Amino acid sequence: MSTTKELTCVVCPNGCTIAVELGADGKILVDAEGKPAIKGSVCKRGDEWAKQEVENPMRTIASSVPVSGGDSLMASVRTNRPIPLGKVMAVMAEVRGRTVTAPVAIGDVIIANPAGTDTDIIATRNVAKAS
Amino acid sequence: MSEKKGIQTVQRDVVVIGGGPAGLAAAIAVKEAGVDDVLLVERDRVLGGILNQCIHDGFGLHRFKEALSGPEYAARYIQSFREKKIDVMENAIVLSLTGDRVVEVSTRGKLQYIQAKAVILAMGCRERTRGAISIPGSRPSGVYTAGAAQNLMNLENIMVGKRVAILGSGDIGLIMARRMTLEGAKVESVFELLPYSSGLPRNIQQCLNDYDIPLFLSTTVTDIVGKGRLEGVKVAQVGEDRAPIASTERFVPCDTLLLSVGLIPENELTREAGVEMDPITGGAVVDDTFMTSVPGIFSCGNVLHVHDLVDWVSMESEQAGQHAAAYVKAGAKPAAAGAAKVSIKPGDGIRYTLPQSVSGGQDFILSMRVTAPWRDRTVVVRNGEKSIRKKMVRLHPAEMIRVKVGKEVASGGNAMEVSVE
Numbered sequence: 001m002s003t004t005k006e007l008t009c010v011v012c013p014n015g016c017t018i019a020v021e022l023g024a025d026g027k028i029l030v031d032a033e034g035k036p037a038i039k040g041s042v043c044k045r046g047d048e049w050a051k052q053e054v055e056n057p058m059r060t061i062a063s064s065v066p067v068s069g070g071d072s073l074m075a076s077v078r079t080n081r082p083i084p085l086g087k088v089m090a091v092m093a094e095v096r097g098r099t100v101t102a103p104v105a106i107g108d109v110i111i112a113n114p115a116g117t118d119t120d121i122i123a124t125r126n127v128a129k130a131s
Numbered sequence: 132m133s134e135k136k137g138i139q140t141v142q143r144d145v146v147v148i149g150g151g152p153a154g155l156a157a158a159i160a161v162k163e164a165g166v167d168d169v170l171l172v173e174r175d176r177v178l179g180g181i182l183n184q185c186i187h188d189g190f191g192l193h194r195f196k197e198a199l200s201g202p203e204y205a206a207r208y209i210q211s212f213r214e215k216k217i218d219v220m221e222n223a224i225v226l227s228l229t230g231d232r233v234v235e236v237s238t239r240g241k242l243q244y245i246q247a248k249a250v251i252l253a254m255g256c257r258e259r260t261r262g263a264i265s266i267p268g269s270r271p272s273g274v275y276t277a278g279a280a281q282n283l284m285n286l287e288n289i290m291v292g293k294r295v296a297i298l299g300s301g302d303i304g305l306i307m308a309r310r311m312t313l314e315g316a317k318v319e320s321v322f323e324l325l326p327y328s329s330g331l332p333r334n335i336q337q338c339l340n341d342y343d344i345p346l347f348l349s350t351t352v353t354d355i356v357g358k359g360r361l362e363g364v365k366v367a368q369v370g371e372d373r374a375p376i377a378s379t380e381r382f383v384p385c386d387t388l389l390l391s392v393g394l395i396p397e398n399e400l401t402r403e404a405g406v407e408m409d410p411i412t413g414g415a416v417v418d419d420t421f422m423t424s425v426p427g428i429f430s431c432g433n434v435l436h437v438h439d440l441v442d443w444v445s446m447e448s449e450q451a452g453q454h455a456a457a458y459v460k461a462g463a464k465p466a467a468a469g470a471a472k473v474s475i476k477p478g479d480g481i482r483y484t485l486p487q488s489v490s491g492g493q494d495f496i497l498s499m500r501v502t503a504p505w506r507d508r509t510v511v512v513r514n515g516e517k518s519i520r521k522k523m524v525r526l527h528p529a530e531m532i533r534v535k536v537g538k539e540v541a542s543g544g545n546a547m548e549v550s551v552e
Contacts, residue, residue, distance in 0.1 A: 010333040010336050013189060013331050013530075015333035015336075017332070017525070061184045062282070064186055064198055064285045064286070066288050072286070073288055074285060076285060077203075078187075087273075089313075092314075099405075106203055116207070124186065124203045125202040125203075126206060
């Protein structure tokens with residue numbers, strides 16, 4: 001017995017509808033040549049994303065943290081790699097308590113390894129010291 | 132240098148109005164095309180426009196082949212802009228624009244007139260408000276446009292509410308549903324008047340489904356309730372005529388209502404300059420050089436037609452900048468001066484096309500939106516016997532379609548038509 005599951009790919013704004021054939025064990029079926037039963041994506045990244053989505057959905061998140069002594073009040077931040085969807089709230093709990101001091105440069109690590117996700121929260125905005 | 136009302140008039144080759152993604156890309160393209168005398172005028176204190184508050188990622192996948200946040204995407208263009216030492220006036224507002232391209236600019240303590248050979252309009256768009264869609268009820272605090280709430284949360288560190296309802300499933304509304312959830316608010320529901328969402332499918336997934344936020348289609352807000360602070364909204368399903376069905380009305384308690392009900396190109400200056408407008412896009416009518424009906428005035432980005440991806444804004448604006456530079460270099464004459472223009476008409480299933488006419492002398496990108504969602508259709512661009520057919524798996528009004536049209540199809544005849552088959 002197999003079931004078809006339709007996923008909406010979140011890799012890019014194309015938002016492909018990807019259909020995966022799942023076996024009774026909840027895993028994607030594989031044909032005799034080892035090709036997984038994934039249909040509908042226009043790129044390879046979609047296939048990989050679908051595989052990941054079935055096993056353990058991953059997401060990127062973004063937020064803003066207050067900056068002291070800067071020419072802007074806030075610096076935007078994001079995860080530098082996707083994190084498990086189930087860890088999003090735990091990561092956000094760490095981000096919410098965080099403040100930084102100017103200057104801030106794009107790419108600066110604001111929080112290393114939040115909630116044990118083996119990722120970094122990095123700055124996505126340059127904030128100079130207030131003149 | 133001349134004088135007007137005792138105030139000096141400065142001469143400039145190109146003036147770009149607006150320093151968001153469209154204006155930045157256009158100004159850079161003008162400079163790269165070899166026209167050095169270009170000035171960009173920006174109303175805000177910083178460049179980057181709306182990208183500065185769009186902190187989520189997904190920008191730049193087409194332009195840079197990677198997923199950037201809005202501020203990072205803007206920073207790349209701002210850096211390039213600075214490196215090219217392009218003149219800029221920040222904290223400066225354009226008060227008026229004439230058809231012969233005199234730009235009236237006000238900055239703190241100073242008013243000046245600029246006579247430009249070419250003007251590039253890149254003012255972007257603004258949000259439709261409660262007033263624009265006439266929701267009845269009282270006037271409590273707690274009713275925001277989604278973008279205003281995004282600005283307050285992401286740039287000003289102000290949390291706008293705890294229990295949220297959202298009207299409209301446009302992308303900004305969906306992004307804010309997730310953003311407020313991540314910051315600890317409870318987002319009750321998203322309501323959409325239309326029978327389909329107007330946001331990107333990926334945002335339905337990653338902003339609503341991921342956090343179990345329900346989306347109610349064919350449903351709208353019928354009343355706003357509360358004194359002082361919002362206490363809740365009444366919602367009702369709508370019929371095919373989009374009128375609320377009274378028997379379905381229910382009360383949704385909330386302290387905040389976000390409106391994501393559409394964007395309006397900000398074209399006050401454009402109209403003032405006497406530019407012909409397209410009633411469907413809300414922007415100027417342009418040809419394939421992005422020139423409007425007024426010679427020397429060009430338009431690009433969201434002030435021309437509302438885009439869903441900034442990547443296309445940048446690419447379109449680069450072209451507008453190149454054409455404006457060519458116009459100036461050719462002695463302020465259109466490159467294809469005198470050539471008969473071929474008009475492009477939206478046919479079955481097409482809401483609008485852009486440009487609305489072409490000179491036929493060059494390949495160009497035809498942008499369009501469809502009138503309703505479909506699957507497995509073909510977009511057909513026809514010019515007499517010649518045609519281009521593009522098969523599409525999924526067509527959606529929220530997703531702009533771009534088709535490259537070769538000059539062999541664009542030339543000759545007097546009207547092209549685009550339709551969905």
